[in-house]
Amino acid sequence: MSGTSLDRVLLPTATGAESVATLRTMLHGHRLHAVVAIVVLVVGTAVGLLTAPLLGHIVDLVVDRKGAAALTLPLVLLVVVAVARGAAAAVGSTLVARLGETVLAALREQFIERALRLPLDRVEAAGSGDLVSRVTSDVSMIGKSVRQALPEFSRSALTILLTFVGLAVLDWRFLIAALLASPVQVISVRWYMRRAAPVYGEHRVATGALQHQLLDSVGGVRTVRAFRLDDTHTDLLEQRSAAARDLGLRGIHIVTGFFSRLNLGEFIGLAAMLATGFVLVDNGSVSIGTATAAALYFHSLFNPINATLYLLDDAQSAGASFARLVGVSNLPAERAESEARALADGSVEVSGLSHAYGSGAPVLHEVDLRVRSGERVALVGASGAGKTTLAKLIAGVHSPTGGSIALGGVDTAELGPAGVRRAVALISQEVHVFAGTLADDLRLARPDADDERLRAALDRVGALEWAEALPEGLATVVGEGGHRLTVTQAQHLALARLVLADPPIAILDEATADAGSAGARVLEEAAARALEGRTGLLVAHRLPQAAAADRVVVLDQGRVVETGTHEELVAAGGRYAVLWAAWSASRQEPGEQVPRPAPDPDEAVSPVV
Structure with a gap:
């Protein structure tokens, strides 16, 4: 090289x-x-x-x-x-x-x-x-x-x-x-x-x-x-x-x-x-x-x-x-697993996690995070806080420069890349719709799924109605050269793939960011149904997502600065409360007053993205 x-x-x-x-x-x-x-x-x-x-x-x-x-x-x-x-x-x-x-x-x-x-x-x-x-x-x-x-x-x-x-x-x-x-x-x-x-x-x-x-x-x-x-x-x-x-x-x-x-x-x-x-x-x-x-x-x-x-x-x-x-x-193939390691549950444990891109400055600093199996945790913070980096490290997209990650009690180093992919599914706002029929696109997540299973997955995320309304239903050709799906429909498709793949852990990285307000609300409901029965990590673009989560983790400059439920953090009047107040104010009618906690004068507040 x-x-x-x-x-x-x-x-x-x-x-x-x-x-x-x-x-x-x-x-x-x-x-x-x-x-x-x-x-x-x-x-x-x-x-x-x-x-x-x-x-x-x-x-x-x-x-x-x-x-x-x-x-x-x-x-x-x-x-x-x-x-x-x-x-x-x-x-x-x-x-x-x-x-x-x-x-x-x-x-x-x-x-x-x-x-x-x-x-x-x-x-x-x-x-x-x-x-x-x-x-x-x-x-x-x-x-x-x-x-x-x-x-x-x-x-x-x-x-x-x-x-x-x-x-x-x-x-x-x-x-x-x-x-x-x-x-x-x-x-x-x-x-x-x-x-x-x-x-x-x-x-x-x-x-x-x-x-x-x-x-x-x-x-x-x-x-x-x-x-x-x-x-x-x-x-x-x-x-x-x-x-x-x-x-x-x-x-x-x-x-x-x-x-x-x-x-x-x-x-x-x-x-x-x-x-x-x-x-x-x-x-x-x-x-x-x-x-x-x-x-x-x-x-x-x-x-x-x-x-x-x-x-x-x-x-x-x-x-x-x-x-x-x-x-x-000729690049080395992925390490073959000597034996499949079964996860004890869907928990995630991050210890002393640090990461830097190339020779740049560290993006994460000694992050510790524990997510219980089945818990739904929202990652919140200003732009550049390290939310997406943390999500990608847990999903195995990047390798950390320091610290460790355990999934279901098993270190990711032992699981190997293939084991991490089986355990974690990552859905971002950039969803690719592959050229072919809608059914074939869905079967990328589970090749052996029959049409009934595909319909069940679509129904679970609220997408069955529009899918069956397509010119040829599941047989409709989508993607390049085919029927053009809307942003909301493409994200529905990604969530249905998640249901079909059925991993114990799912990460949604601003998956509703491009859908607009109405589409975002629809997708938030779809995401909630797709996450049922599995551990969920949400990189929250819209703070209502965080409010609906079991727990909120606030990051700032690569460090965890707050953690707790939505109600606890708002009552605490800290960084999350400032972000929530700024979000609420941006959604109010002109002239309507919204109580805002006094911000720390030493802290600069950036809009959530």
């Missing part, structure tokens, strides 16, 4: 040896497929090489004035060779492409499996653009190479190899003449490889940085406009676009220089081939037809050699992309 000037710690990129080892492992179960593909391509290429000797034979027949009848058989054979070569090439290319697609599919699946289990703080450290660029542009680059470059490269490489064999069969001196072009080609390839590999690797990183900036600018457009950061983000986009563009132009310049050197090699080889043919025909060593066949052989090498070397360009890009995917795919 390496840092960048953008202060990001990128996700790992595999070394060449690691990439080769991964490719070898993926091909291990497809050896027969690979052998059949190679055999078909070899046969097709060998048949195609009969074209030059046949044309040379026709030249000899014409020189010897054998007559038109003598040309019939060679011409028929030329047609047969062309058809056979085309058929074999089509079948062979299909087999190679299918093999490549199979390997790519396996790599994609392994990549997605690892990516979905990456800790959120690891993704945030790299920047979302790094991960997005790998799963989009890198996969596209490899896919393009598999479908186009790999079959063409296989055919071209075999054509070059077998053509050299054909030249040696005609006369070994023709082979020597053809090889005179090799030093120029080898030097050109080495020149290209030294320069191209770093440029393509840097270009992939620059593309990831550009996508990261695009996601930040577009996703945070409201904040950008609110703080008048348009010019700043525009400058950043221009800088990162320019960096990606300049690296792309450097790559094009390298490719242009590469092909100019290859043209020199072709000139040297063809001149040597024609001179050799002239000498051998002049001294009677070969016929004119044989010299013609040799010249045609060498000329026929132009396209395969150029294609093979040109495909090195795609190979460099695909190799860089492959290494980036393998780097993530």
Whole structure:
């Protein structure tokens, strides 16, 4: 893993040896497929090489004035060779492409499996653009190479190899003449490889940085406009676009220089081939037809050699992309649990919990919190108090920098990531509606649930009425390209998933914040029903949520400063009472007086968000 000037710690990129080892492992179960593909391509290429000797034979027949009848058989054979070569090439290319697609599919699946289990703080450290660029542009680059470059490269490489064999069969001196072009080609390839590999690797990183900036600018457009950061983000986009563009132009310049050197090699080889043919025909060593066949052989090498070397360009890009995917795919898998640890209950115990993001200042300081099984606790505090951080630590989204968390009497270190996910469900205000039917979306939480169980979950959170009113009920396609759900409906969907998953502990992180006042009240009732029978932690955006909880925990600057019931804290006249008074005042009609406790003059009160 390496840092960048953008202060990001990128996700790992595999070394060449690691990439080769991964490719070898993926091909291990497809050896027969690979052998059949190679055999078909070899046969097709060998048949195609009969074209030059046949044309040379026709030249000899014409020189010897054998007559038109003598040309019939060679011409028929030329047609047969062309058809056979085309058929074999089509079948062979299909087999190679299918093999490549199979390997790519396996790599994609392994990549997605690892990516979905990456800790959120690891993704945030790299920047979302790094991960997005790998799963989009890198996969596209490899896919393009598999479908186009790999079959063409296989055919071209075999054509070059077998053509050299054909030249040696005609006369070994023709082979020597053809090889005179090799030093120029080898030097050109080495020149290209030294320069191209770093440029393509840097270009992939620059593309990831550009996508990261695009996601930040577009996703945070409201904040950008609110703080008048348009010019700043525009400058950043221009800088990162320019960096990606300049690296792309450097790559094009390298490719242009590469092909100019290859043209020199072709000139040297063809001149040597024609001179050799002239000498051998002049001294009677070969016929004119044989010299013609040799010249045609060498000329026929132009396209395969150029294609093979040109495909090195795609190979460099695909190799860089492959290494980036393998780097993530080879990340250590989640620790396998030696045995499933059963939770004694749904309690949560946090002891001496501290956390800081990266090298920043601590967000939580020695937090102690105990939540009884089945208790409903609201986390309250001003913006930046640490509520969401505490919730995410308990849910296992982040790993604490200090202290411990126990769920149901079992330390999360013993449970492991998978055990924590089974024990805790986290619902935030950002709910994703997956593309597919409503039923399939719900079954993400419980794949074996039948329609009756889905309806029961929807009914429990008060969503069954609108769900059945959809054009096709549970079979209605929602998400991208489908029926658009409202914010309230999307949150209903998330709460129904919670009921289906049935974890002992649930955390609602401002899950009603985007629904508006009316929608928030509906969702608060739905959330209360979804939390029945389980421990609930609520990051309270609306203080009425806190008022309805069994207990309220007030945080300020990463510390627990108050805890108690709503009534106890209001009566105490402390920080929560000030927040409650400010909230109540904002909901009163103009001119209506609301009693407010006197705030501590040393404390600044911020609005709850």
